[in-house]
Amino acid sequence: MTYAIECRRLTRIWPGNPPVEAVRGIDLRVEQGSCFGVLGPNGAGKTTTIEICEGLVEATSGEALVLGKSWATEAEQIRQQIGISLQETRLSEKLTVFETLTLFRSFYQSGLDPQQAIQMVSLQEKQHARIRTLSGGQKQRVAIATALVGNPQLLFLDEPTTGLDPQSRREIWKIISDFRESGKTVLLTTHYMDEAERLCDRVAIFDHGQILAEDSPKNLIRQLGAEHVVMFEVEGQDQPPEDFGAGLPGVISARSESGTRSLSVSEIHVAVPALLTAISERNLKLSSLLTRQATLEDVFVHHAGRALDAEEAGENP
């Protein structure tokens, strides 16, 4: 079968002083009908990669096939079949939602009625409002509607929910799920692990222009071998070493970050009693204890050796 997207050994060097190796050998396969998430911290190369796939940025080397077609020879056909929403676009504030969608619709040979696209993003009430008067979340929905109006087989969304409130994020998640229902493909990038877990069949975790890990969210977490995280703090001056708890039964690894210690744990019912015993043996006093399911965030920490939102320098476990 042909993949919706197939990237082979993609690289991209941004000229500059010094040049930036934004993408350093990415292989990517996105199956038709799936939702594929690209996750990673700022500057990981997510936008550069997705824009190579969108035909907006040229790869320095390697190749990106979209819907089985090559950008070199069939750009026009690809463009007819994809819809894109850039990380940052400010559509003309003076046009109404309907006018904007009619404009974008006119670029495609076939597609939806502008009204239909408006319906898909639930903006019927705002269709004759100028874009200037819309909220941030509504503007983002218009941007997505401009991607939908050409009735694409493949939808590219670069950080569709960044900076939005929880309510708006959920509305956008719904639009994406609805689009998926019809058997079409989505490639999205995001900073939010919960978004990827909820929406994506597969995710690739990017860092420094490379893929650290790629699988379904479930498998990625399972492969950690530690599906739970125990977080705790101890009181007093006399703090145990950073990796305290590392050798205990059921504990895979231990780390500490500004006083909060976390253990990656495979069997929580074994690890917690063992931890409590170890603490009382050392005459320490717990000030907090909390357990949670492991998330993609922990997968990133595991592979990158730092938290997703941590600064690049230092701060390693």
Next chain:
Amino acid sequence: MRPSFQTHPFVQLFLARFREFVRTPEAVFWSYVFPLVMMVALGLAFRSGDEPEVSIAVVAGAAGDQLAAVLEKQGGFQVMRAEAESCRTAMRSGKVDVVVQLHETDGTTFHFDETRPGGRAARNAVNDVLQREAGRQDPLSTTDVTATEPGGRYIDFLVPGLIGVGLMGGGVWGVGYAIVDMRIRRVLRRMLGTPMKKHHFIGAMMGSRLVFMIPEIIVILILSRLLFGVVSHGGYAAVGVIVSLGALELACIGLVIASRAKTIESAAGLMNLIMVPMWVGSGIFFSAERFPDLAQPLIRLLPLTPVISALRMVMQEAAGLTDVLPQLLVMGTWTVVAFVSAIRIFRWD
């Protein structure tokens, strides 16, 4: 949806431009209202008809009072009588063109500013009256004919200049600035990600400019005719041809400005770099021929100069299109050169 006129991308791009334009009141003001305000203000300030008066100040005294009476009887003079000090203040502030002081014993002193227009003329006018009063006989008889017939007044000179200003502003702002703004908002990049044809986009940007220009020019022509009786002595067809080519030429200049600028600052810098020489040198408000001969070839090559000069030749001197062929040639060359280089270097992001 079946493809139809309404859904054609060129039509939609054009409509989008049109809507953005009419929904931006400041753009409408600068392109439609401002030239009219300028025309009315300058037209009234420099209107002819009333006898132009020479303003003079006479230093008070017996002889001075007598002279003032003579001048007032003669007409054409606005006379102020005051002490020497206030007379000179009046001249410094531009209220009077010349100060006349009659001395009891040895004749008359004129104070005037050689560099100010009207200074020497006023001095001579007063001098003539004084000399004739004292009995001078002019050996030659002369007759004065003043230029107040349509075609030769300042307003007739001004209207082609204002049309030029409108075309320049429309090209540089309406095309240049608009495209840079779209690039900054990343809309250009967004459109590049669609199957939109690039020539539809460029065509719509330029085409909309040419269409917005039509009412702008027509309003200037009608109003200047109604208010000041400005007519085109060479007919309106030639005016239409020159204006159309000029609008196209300046829209292409706007396109060049817009082709690479990535920030408002760099666009504004470029726009000034290109517009200021035309504001100064292309003869909008006064004839460009006043600049030194050395600068003339350069001035004639500025994109706006041939537009205005061709319009003046047609409207004021009843020239035909063949007479302004050199100007049309310069405009055509600019159009082609600017368009080709803009397309070559145009950047979508």
